[in-house]
Amino acid sequence: MEIDKLRFDYPEEPKILSLLAAYGMYASKYTLGLEFYKMLLAKDERSFDGNLGIANAYRAVGDDMKTYEYL
Known part of the structure; x- marks a missing residue:
């Protein structure tokens, strides 16, 4: 998959991390998105x-109190 190649080529790039996190959320892999x-x-x-996304990820895994820390 192309996204895996980007992760390998640019492991520390914030835009790639954001893309991977969004992928985790859209694929209903909330703990992956959270990481x-x-x-x-x-x-x-x-x-x-990052802040909005992590709030959504915490909400998706049922940790509502953690959600509020990022809003």
């Missing part, structure tokens, strides 16, 4: 996509 959002926020804690 990539954590990696993205470790690189850029002010990332709008």
